[in-house]
Amino acid sequence: MIRFADRASLLAALDNLPAPCAVSTGAARARQAELTKPPGSLGRLEDIAVFMAGWQGTAVPRLHHVRGAVFAGNHGIAQQGVSAFPPEVTRQMVDNFMAGGAAINVLARCCEAQLSIVPLDLDRPTGDIAQEPAMSDAECLKALNAGAAVLTPETQLLFVGEMGIGNTTPAAALAAAAFGGDGNQWCGYGTGVGPDGLARKIKAVDRALALHHEHCTDPFETLRRLGGREIAAMAGAILAARLHRIPVLLDGFIASAAIAPFTARQPRFADHCIAAHCSAEAAHQILLERLGLQPLLRLGLRLGEGSGAALAVPIIRAAIATHGAMATFAEAKVARS
Ligand SMILES: O=C(O)c1ccc[n+]([C@@H]2O[C@H](COP(=O)([O-])O)[C@@H](O)[C@H]2O)c1
Numbered sequence: 001m002i003r004f005a006d007r008a009s010l011l012a013a014l015d016n017l018p019a020p021c022a023v024s025t026g027a028a029r030a031r032q033a034e035l036t037k038p039p040g041s042l043g044r045l046e047d048i049a050v051f052m053a054g055w056q057g058t059a060v061p062r063l064h065h066v067r068g069a070v071f072a073g074n075h076g077i078a079q080q081g082v083s084a085f086p087p088e089v090t091r092q093m094v095d096n097f098m099a100g101g102a103a104i105n106v107l108a109r110c111c112e113a114q115l116s117i118v119p120l121d122l123d124r125p126t127g128d129i130a131q132e133p134a135m136s137d138a139e140c141l142k143a144l145n146a147g148a149a150v151l152t153p154e155t156q157l158l159f160v161g162e163m164g165i166g167n168t169t170p171a172a173a174l175a176a177a178a179f180g181g182d183g184n185q186w187c188g189y190g191t192g193v194g195p196d197g198l199a200r201k202i203k204a205v206d207r208a209l210a211l212h213h214e215h216c217t218d219p220f221e222t223l224r225r226l227g228g229r230e231i232a233a234m235a236g237a238i239l240a241a242r243l244h245r246i247p248v249l250l251d252g253f254i255a256s257a258a259i260a261p262f263t264a265r266q267p268r269f270a271d272h273c274i275a276a277h278c279s280a281e282a283a284h285q286i287l288l289e290r291l292g293l294q295p296l297l298r299l300g301l302r303l304g305e306g307s308g309a310a311l312a313v314p315i316i317r318a319a320i321a322t323h324g325a326m327a328t329f330a331e332a333k334v335a336r337s
């Protein structure tokens, strides 16, 4: 599968993104028109079936192998009082993921996904983005490749999620660097910080932007300076998925922010992604709009871990099942008009 050798090869990949198969897309649209229902009456399920057909390169897509990946990282900025929880919780939750007791373990079982848990150098928090770059070149490349490595040749759908105390702050910085605006526009309550914590987040993001923005001349540099290991890993997984034409279900605010740098360079980068949900993090809706995505669900989630993405998997399964198994007008001898 894909491994990024260096910054240049990642940027080259980004500048040569594969498109979905137009023939399969057309054949799937034509099949939808033959199924026993008024045209368009299955709403977004129809679009999802056609989307899956295009990316899988077949008129009748299949979904047997769903891969979920939860990446975990620690953040220097977490020492600045930007989260309602202490940084130790990142590792403690990774232990919980490994033991099968977290929400994502239960939800992955519900949606029959294979789950990868990927802790990334938890004992070495990234640099505090308000004072220095989050990562070195080598650290950022390693995280991107840890993401790419979760894909297997069988994977037909990928979902990504994360765990990282403090990571709504770098996520807000990435969104601002990609799409403009400041800390005030992009920061929210995360795990539930109070007003003082929110004020510290806004200040941290504004400081980080003042320090790094002029150096953020390509998406690798933006991720390296303003991101975090789990964020870069999600970005690497989602880019590698695109290169293999594997569709992706995005989770919440942080997972969405991970691809903001790619979308700033390639406005159609998220074409292979479906936004599973819009989280309770205030800026998620606007971030999804900037990425060109419409969320499937609005459940007021703000957990991360890939939880919202796992919840959307049954919708993708339903779209594919109806597309593949419904009778046509001719088969069922139903009048078309
Ligand atoms: O997915 C989201 O939209 C989301 C919104 C708020 C918080 N989170 C989770 O909470 C953690 C980050 O929140 P914070 O307050 O520590 O920045 C991190 O582990 C995320 O998985 C996730």
Ligand SMILES: Cc1cc2nc[nH]c2cc1C
Binding pocket: 085, 089, 093, 162, 163, 164, 191, 303, 304, 305
């Ligand atoms: C307990 C806890 C679980 C999480 N899962 C994802 N982010 C989280 C943050 C906290 C604090």
